[in-house]
Amino acid sequence: MRIQAERLSYSYQAGSSFSAYALKDVTLTIEEGEFFGIIGHTGSGKSTFVQHLNALIKLPTADKKFKPKKPKKGQPAPVYPSLVIGKYDLGDKKTNFKELRSKVGIVFQYPEYQLFAESVYDDVAFGLKNFRSELSEEEKTVLVRDAISAVGLDYESVKDASPFDLSGGQKRRVAIAGVIVTRPEILILDEPAAGLDPLGKKEIMELLHSLHRDWCKTVIIVSHDMDEISENCTRAAVFSHGELKFVLPPSELFLHDEELKALDLDIPVTAKVRLALKAKGIDVQTDFTEEDFAEKVLAYYKGVRA
Amino acid sequence: MKDIAFGQYYPVSSFVHKLDPRFKIVALITYIVAIFLANNYYGMAVCALGFFLIVLCSRVPFKKVFRSVKGIFVLLIFTAVLQIFFYQESENAKVWQWWIFTVSDESLLHAGFLVLRLALLVMVASILTFTTTPVALTDGLESLLYPLKLIRFPVHELALIMSIALRFIPTLMEETERIMNAQKARGADFESGSLLSRAKAVIPILIPLLISSFRRAEELGDAMDARCYAGSKVRTKYKKLKFSWRDLVGLLVIAAIVVGVVFLKRFGAV
Numbered sequence: 001m002r003i004q005a006e007r008l009s010y011s012y013q014a015g016s017s018f019s020a021y022a023l024k025d026v027t028l029t030i031e032e033g034e035f036f037g038i039i040g041h042t043g044s045g046k047s048t049f050v051q052h053l054n055a056l057i058k059l060p061t062a063d064k065k066f067k068p069k070k071p072k073k074g075q076p077a078p079v080y081p082s083l084v085i086g087k088y089d090l091g092d093k094k095t096n097f098k099e100l101r102s103k104v105g106i107v108f109q110y111p112e113y114q115l116f117a118e119s120v121y122d123d124v125a126f127g128l129k130n131f132r133s134e135l136s137e138e139e140k141t142v143l144v145r146d147a148i149s150a151v152g153l154d155y156e157s158v159k160d161a162s163p164f165d166l167s168g169g170q171k172r173r174v175a176i177a178g179v180i181v182t183r184p185e186i187l188i189l190d191e192p193a194a195g196l197d198p199l200g201k202k203e204i205m206e207l208l209h210s211l212h213r214d215w216c217k218t219v220i221i222v223s224h225d226m227d228e229i230s231e232n233c234t235r236a237a238v239f240s241h242g243e244l245k246f247v248l249p250p251s252e253l254f255l256h257d258e259e260l261k262a263l264d265l266d267i268p269v270t271a272k273v274r275l276a277l278k279a280k281g282i283d284v285q286t287d288f289t290e291e292d293f294a295e296k297v298l299a300y301y302k303g304v305r306a
Numbered sequence: 307m308k309d310i311a312f313g314q315y316y317p318v319s320s321f322v323h324k325l326d327p328r329f330k331i332v333a334l335i336t337y338i339v340a341i342f343l344a345n346n347y348y349g350m351a352v353c354a355l356g357f358f359l360i361v362l363c364s365r366v367p368f369k370k371v372f373r374s375v376k377g378i379f380v381l382l383i384f385t386a387v388l389q390i391f392f393y394q395e396s397e398n399a400k401v402w403q404w405w406i407f408t409v410s411d412e413s414l415l416h417a418g419f420l421v422l423r424l425a426l427l428v429m430v431a432s433i434l435t436f437t438t439t440p441v442a443l444t445d446g447l448e449s450l451l452y453p454l455k456l457i458r459f460p461v462h463e464l465a466l467i468m469s470i471a472l473r474f475i476p477t478l479m480e481e482t483e484r485i486m487n488a489q490k491a492r493g494a495d496f497e498s499g500s501l502l503s504r505a506k507a508v509i510p511i512l513i514p515l516l517i518s519s520f521r522r523a524e525e526l527g528d529a530m531d532a533r534c535y536a537g538s539k540v541r542t543k544y545k546k547l548k549f550s551w552r553d554l555v556g557l558l559v560i561a562a563i564v565v566g567v568v569f570l571k572r573f574g575a576v
Binding site for chain 1: 484485487488489490491492493494495509510511512513514517518
């Protein structure tokens with residue numbers, strides 16, 4: 001499913017003196033099959049954008065009470081924000097939002113804090129119970145087993161355990177399983193590696209790649225960690241103060257180091273080393289993944305020696 | 307959930323905001339006593355006049371203050387209906403009668419009086435929370451309850467519990483919203499269905515909320531220990547409460563209301 005957002009705007013507490021834009025005129029297309037990154041500070045509008053994709057925040061035109069305003073004479077008709085995901089038009093109140101939510105899964109920050117059931121099995125099955133109540137118990141069991149295995153846990157040993165007895169990393173995996181169990185085509189993760197140690201981070205990113213390979217067509221991650229973005233994403237969008245600043249592949253995005261710095265954003269380690277080398281008169285062209293960078297530096301080194 | 311008007315601080319600087327919280331608490335109690343002392347419309351008019359004066363001096367928009375009545379709206383209607391139909395003192399002066407329902411001039415007057423009394427009560431109480439930060443409120447309360455220390459009542463601990471509870475209301479609201487979003491994304495439905503299914507739908511919110519509250523409590527306890535918090539014995543105050551000329555002016559206003567109400571009682575009850 002392709003995501004097409006046009007002129008997406010949103011302001012909190014609209015109309016009051018505290019009103020502020022959380023999103024301003026965001027136009028963005030995310031193709032099916034991408035591993036997309038979203039970068040931005042707290043309050044940059046990235047969470048608001050992500051909540052739109054799952055209709056947790058509905059477009060004004062999707063509100064039950066919405067009536068289109070008649071354009072005044074001599075003025076163009078008002079333009080409303082639009083958001084289309086696959087066959088679902090999120091600006092239409094007749095859209096089946098429940099079905100959409102089963103197709104677009106969101107894993108929120110620290111998803112382990114949403115666990116509640118007595119057993120891992122029950123918790124993972126929660127989404128199925130809500131979205132696919134027509135399934136028989138056997139069919140559900142198969143889906144739950146697949147989801148738990150897909151996140152790298154051993155189904156037999158954890159299914160009856162209390163989710164609260166698991167380790168932090170395992171809890172997070174259970175929470176992810178609880179989202180992917182409905183087989184969403186788009187999986188969105190808000191800071192999936194937050195609060196994990198370096199090994200845990202690496203494991204989670206590997207898990208996301210394996211999910212992207214054979215589970216969800218599109219994966220979108222929201223992240224502060226530029227290394228995570230440069231290593232994994234096909235493209236990345238940069239949000240700042242509700243506005244979309246860049247949408248570029250990492251290989252081009254991190255060439256804009258001055259602009260990113262102006263937005264108080266970091267750049268990956270590879271980009272920093274590249275800049276340091278450049279200051280010494282050594283210009284290395286790279287796509288900013290660690291592997292490519294090492295290769296290019298090695299190639300340069302060999303070239304000098306030859 | 308966001309439009310709960312009652313109990314929200316309205317951040318402006320005004321005469322009422324700057325009053326000593328202790329005075330505000332005492333003044334509120336006095337005002338409430340005055341409302342109950344007033345037994346006719348003249349007295350109520352004095353109370354209402356005082357109320358309008360206080361709101362004007364607080365710079366809180368009237369709309370916001372009136373909205374605090376919304377919470378007890380059903381109660382108001384219920385009271386009014388009961389009073390209108392079932393209040394009977396004298397047999398003459400009937401306006402309308404059907405079966406056991408009687409409407410008279412007296413019952414209408416009485417109903418209006420009671421509704422006014424209740425509405426004023428809630429609105430004045432909301433002024434206190436609109437103009438006083440929770441911290442100032444607990445500070446004031448602690449100071450007012452100080453005499454209870456003589457009978458070994460843990461005043462400071464009580465104030466601490468109160469301020470912690472107040473401090474965590476917005477945090478817990480935020481947390482609730484976060485968990486609700488997460489469960490909604492997994493297909494939870496809190497709006498439709500029977501009463502039982504809606505009650506059941508609360509479990510996936512309540513359990514994570516409870517767990518995180520315990521976690522927060524533990525963390526807070528550790529943080530207080532780490533800063534060698536030892537309760538009231540050795541603790542000094544950062545902001546000392548002081549009476550000022552403003553409190554004196556406020557005192558005169560409240561006194562005028564009480565005197566006015568008591569004086570006007572002579573015109574008889576409604």
